Amino acid sequence: MSFMQPSPVKYACSCGILNPINKLFFCRHCPKLRCGFCVSHEIESNFCSNCLENIPSTEARHKKNCCANCFDCPCCHHTLSPRATAVPVVRKSEESKDKDKEGESGADSSPATPSTKPSALPTTKKMYYLSCLSCRWTTRDVGIPDQGVATGTWPDNESLYQARFNTLMEYYQSLVLQEKQEKQEFQRRKAPKHNKYPSLTDRTGLTVSLIRRQIGWSDKNLSKTKPVNITPAEASAEVDDLPADIFTQPINLRSITTISQRHSQPADQPEAVNKLYPQRRSLWIKRSLRCRQCEHNLIKPEYHPTSIKYRIQLFASYHVPEVVMVRCEQPLQPGQANAILLKFTNPTMFDMTISLLETAPQEVLQQACRIKEEAVTSSPLLKATGVTLSRQNSTREIKREVLDVANAKLVPLESPFVLSQRDDSKEFDEDVQAPSEEPKFIVWRKANKVLLRLQFTPDAELKPGQLVTLGFYMQYTYVNTVSNTQDKKDPTTHALHSRIFIESGSIGN
Amino acid sequence: MESNIKIFPKSVVCEESTLRGDITFSSGCVVHPSATIIAEAGPIIIGENCIVEEYATITHRLQPGASWDVNKILSIGGHNVFEVGCNVEASRIGDKNVFESKCYVGSGVSVSSGCVIGAGIQICMAQQLPENTIVYGQQALQREAIEKQGSQTLQIDFLRKVLPNYHHLRKPNYDPKKARSVV
Amino acid sequence: MEIADTYYSKDEYVETASGNKVSRHTVLCGSQNIVLNGKVIVQSGAIIRGDLANVRAGRYCVISKNSVIRPPYKQFSKGIAFFPMHIGDHVFIGEGAVVSAATIGSFVYIGKNAIIGRRCTLKDCCVIEDGAVLPPETNVSSYMRYTAKGTIEGGQGNPYFVPAAMQDEMVNYTKSFYEHFVRTPAPAS
Numbered sequence: 001m002s003f004m005q006p007s008p009v010k011y012a013c014s015c016g017i018l019n020p021i022n023k024l025f026f027c028r029h030c031p032k033l034r035c036g037f038c039v040s041h042e043i044e045s046n047f048c049s050n051c052l053e054n055i056p057s058t059e060a061r062h063k064k065n066c067c068a069n070c071f072d073c074p075c076c077h078h079t080l081s082p083r084a085t086a087v088p089v090v091r092k093s094e095e096s097k098d099k100d101k102e103g104e105s106g107a108d109s110s111p112a113t114p115s116t117k118p119s120a121l122p123t124t125k126k127m128y129y130l131s132c133l134s135c136r137w138t139t140r141d142v143g144i145p146d147q148g149v150a151t152g153t154w155p156d157n158e159s160l161y162q163a164r165f166n167t168l169m170e171y172y173q174s175l176v177l178q179e180k181q182e183k184q185e186f187q188r189r190k191a192p193k194h195n196k197y198p199s200l201t202d203r204t205g206l207t208v209s210l211i212r213r214q215i216g217w218s219d220k221n222l223s224k225t226k227p228v229n230i231t232p233a234e235a236s237a238e239v240d241d242l243p244a245d246i247f248t249q250p251i252n253l254r255s256i257t258t259i260s261q262r263h264s265q266p267a268d269q270p271e272a273v274n275k276l277y278p279q280r281r282s283l284w285i286k287r288s289l290r291c292r293q294c295e296h297n298l299i300k301p302e303y304h305p306t307s308i309k310y311r312i313q314l315f316a317s318y319h320v321p322e323v324v325m326v327r328c329e330q331p332l333q334p335g336q337a338n339a340i341l342l343k344f345t346n347p348t349m350f351d352m353t354i355s356l357l358e359t360a361p362q363e364v365l366q367q368a369c370r371i372k373e374e375a376v377t378s379s380p381l382l383k384a385t386g387v388t389l390s391r392q393n394s395t396r397e398i399k400r401e402v403l404d405v406a407n408a409k410l411v412p413l414e415s416p417f418v419l420s421q422r423d424d425s426k427e428f429d430e431d432v433q434a435p436s437e438e439p440k441f442i443v444w445r446k447a448n449k450v451l452l453r454l455q456f457t458p459d460a461e462l463k464p465g466q467l468v469t470l471g472f473y474m475q476y477t478y479v480n481t482v483s484n485t486q487d488k489k490d491p492t493t494h495a496l497h498s499r500i501f502i503e504s505g506s507i508g509n
Numbered sequence: 510m511e512s513n514i515k516i517f518p519k520s521v522v523c524e525e526s527t528l529r530g531d532i533t534f535s536s537g538c539v540v541h542p543s544a545t546i547i548a549e550a551g552p553i554i555i556g557e558n559c560i561v562e563e564y565a566t567i568t569h570r571l572q573p574g575a576s577w578d579v580n581k582i583l584s585i586g587g588h589n590v591f592e593v594g595c596n597v598e599a600s601r602i603g604d605k606n607v608f609e610s611k612c613y614v615g616s617g618v619s620v621s622s623g624c625v626i627g628a629g630i631q632i633c634m635a636q637q638l639p640e641n642t643i644v645y646g647q648q649a650l651q652r653e654a655i656e657k658q659g660s661q662t663l664q665i666d667f668l669r670k671v672l673p674n675y676h677h678l679r680k681p682n683y684d685p686k687k688a689r690s691v692v
Numbered sequence: 693m694e695i696a697d698t699y700y701s702k703d704e705y706v707e708t709a710s711g712n713k714v715s716r717h718t719v720l721c722g723s724q725n726i727v728l729n730g731k732v733i734v735q736s737g738a739i740i741r742g743d744l745a746n747v748r749a750g751r752y753c754v755i756s757k758n759s760v761i762r763p764p765y766k767q768f769s770k771g772i773a774f775f776p777m778h779i780g781d782h783v784f785i786g787e788g789a790v791v792s793a794a795t796i797g798s799f800v801y802i803g804k805n806a807i808i809g810r811r812c813t814l815k816d817c818c819v820i821e822d823g824a825v826l827p828p829e830t831n832v833s834s835y836m837r838y839t840a841k842g843t844i845e846g847g848q849g850n851p852y853f854v855p856a857a858m859q860d861e862m863v864n865y866t867k868s869f870y871e872h873f874v875r876t877p878a879p880a881s
Contacts (some may be wrong), residue, residue: 003861003865023851023852025851036852041849049832049844049847050831050833076645081828133828135643135652141654254653284833289849289851301849306815306833307834308817308859310856313856315860343694542739543739563739564760593760593762594790610790610809611807628809629825647841663772671743675721675743676721
């Protein structure tokens with residue numbers, strides 16, 4: 001069974017959502033489980049997923065988050081690939097040949113054969129057109145002329161309303177600037193010496209004026225920028241009549257665009273397929289995830305688009321013991337005692353003591369976490385007036401109740417058990433297992449893995465076909481090598497717990 | 510059903526293919542190993558320069574209640590490509606069509622010329638595909654190409670050179686010139 | 693869930709010195725041009741076209757039943773050429789998949805009946821869903837998931853489409869697949 005299928009074993013995240021372990025993260029500073037829902041997502045880098053070019057965020061914004069070189073097919077949204085064709089160029093005289101050569105110097109691979117003899121021999125020149133290999137659409141379909149270079153020279157599709165869009169954009173940008181200036185002016189009058197330190201996160205370039213003011217210079221751009229006037233759009237009830245032939249001519253569906261084709265070209269939304277135009281491919285991002293409580297990174301990918309490595313990777317599977325369901329011993333029947341085989345794996349470099357509990361153990365660590373939280377939210381930096389961080393602020397954690405319920409009764413294990421540390425070299429060792437005193441429920445043990453037998457009884461009132469869910473708290477000792485406080489340098493040992501649900505299968509008929 | 514395979518010269522038909530019934534390969538055809546061609550209802554005549562790739566299946570299926578009929582010929586035009594794993598039962602196939610990987614074309618479909626049936630697409634309903642039809646995408650949308658697909662002669666030239674080095678081939682056993690001279 | 697043991701009969705599979713397990717019911721054309729770097733499983737019905745161009749597969753690859761590995765070709769003005777195909781380490785190719793990619797990175801999962809068109813590039817740690825169709829010359833970058841609907845989703849750091857620890861997941865999966873792919877025990881007689 002592959003990891004691509006939904007896993008029967010789910011862990012309750014600290015936000016209360018159930019997830020398989022491969023979708024969970026473990027914040028070492030809190031220390032708690034986190035999932036994609038309860039962390040803040042940040043853009044790490046922009047890149048084009050087709051040409052794998054890394055594009056800095058300012059450039060990406062400038063290019064409207066589109067790749068400069070790659071195009072999507074307007075017909076089926078697949079990537080277009082450039083195709084080269086040889087176009088015969090007939091050279092009649094020296095003059096035209098020289099001209100041609102000049103024109104070709106920009107082209108990358110045109111085989112310009114320099115011959116001194118004046119000849120009228122037809123020579124070929126490489127020309128490129130874009131073609132979709134999924135639906136066989138080409139730029140020739142809509143009459144876009146072939147280009148001498150494969151990338152970079154494709155003309156943009158100027159829509160009818162482009163000028164209008166530009167003026168609107170300009171207007172609103174100046175409006176934003178004006179409001180910002182007014183607000184700052186107001187704050188300067190109200191509290192002249194309040195914020196001593198300019199924030200580095202302000203992105204509008206107003207920090208310069210802030211500094212100028214602090215040294216006592218006057219603001220350079222005090223001149224009020226008045227927004228340019230725009231002509232408001234007017235609604236009109238007059239609509240052109242439908243063309244007469246729409247009632248008489250049969251419709252050729254192949255020449256009419258589909259809804260998704262129109263939506264992919266929002267500026268003009270063409271109705272006929274001969275108005276389709278190659279669309280610039282939108283960029284992709286790499287994300288880094290950040291714990292909202294302590295603001296530490298959980299995941300930070302490496303910058304380069306082709307790299308698959310992380311600079312920070314706090315996956316739950318690296319820190320929390322993994323529980324794998326092997327099988328149930330008998331077919332599931334309501335009210336009949338059964339047993340399930342579970343495999344526990346210790347991913348850490350320290351031994352773990354694990355106990356399976358039916359109720360939540362005492363909360364010990366809450367306190368430390370609270371203090372940390374408080375410290376972050378009340379930091380003076382955040383309270384700096386008029387400045388807001390672009391990032392989401394850290395929030396106080398609201399505990400969500402885990403709604404899922406178990407419907408089987410477990411027979412608790414007699415004693416806790418120890419999972420040995422992970423040791424990669426043991427993989428190659430001969431299997432010498434010192435026969436030690438083992439609790440009865442342990443089936444086998446090998447390196448950092450333990451297979452154990454857990455007895456349970458599905459509830460008596462379950463009907464055939466219903467899922468039997470086992471639920472328990474797994475308490476484990478976790479050795480934390482990072483500490484929240486500066487003075488402690490030794491690794492600290494915590495007793496952590498996570499709630500685990502196992503879908504052991506459905507009741508047989 | 511007895512097999513009667515006629516292979517014209519310059520055709521490359523791998524021995525590891527499954528051929529059943531009365532099948533004629535015109536010159537220049539390439540049949541890859543593990544391809545299947547079944548002539549159940551009547552003879553199949555495959556035109557010049559067709560390529561049949563691995564796990565491709567061409568069937569001239571027997572309709573319920575019908576029996577073998579020598580005159581009910583499934584004629585496949587020239588320059589067609591049957592890509593890996595396609596399953597074609599079409600009633601008529603013209604020239605220069607491409608059946609992409611794992612597509613299915615049902616028995617009521619009549620394919621004209623220059624058509625492309627996209628990868629993984631299933632066409633079951635009886636219909637006629639006009640010339641240069643491209644069937645593409647998840648929803649099997651149709652559009653019309655401005656020109657026919659390029660011919661595969663270059664690929665055939667390559668395969669004709671390479672395949673004999675690695676595979677046992679069925680020998681061309683039918684020479685139209687000789688046959689005529691005998692008559 | 694633990695991977696269940698898959699049993700094969702001794703007569704059906706050949707095991708090489710480097711640990712490759714290759715079914716006898718496969719079509720390996722031009723076997724001198726096929727390099728399997730060790731611990732690779734090739735299941736019955738698979739076709740690898742080494743006669744067209746070289747095929748090289750890394751360690752711990754799984755090539756499932758009835759899949760077709762076929763080097764891609766490119767057409768030039770003077771003729772065509774088939775290009776060698778490289779498959780990285782820890783790559784899973786599902787049942788009935790048709791793979792004609794130019795390169796496949798490491799830690800790649802290709803689902804059942806997926807079609808990878810000619811000269812596609814699959815980067816490390818990407819996922820192709822069951823039944824997905826990649827048109828020729830598609831590039832799938834790392835941590836992307838190509839869906840059966842034909843869209844590309846995910847990206848590194850996005851936890852919803854490709855597991856963040858894709859590399860470890862694939863290493864574990866292919867290794868345990870190999871370990872659980874065992875010979876049928878001889879009947880006790």
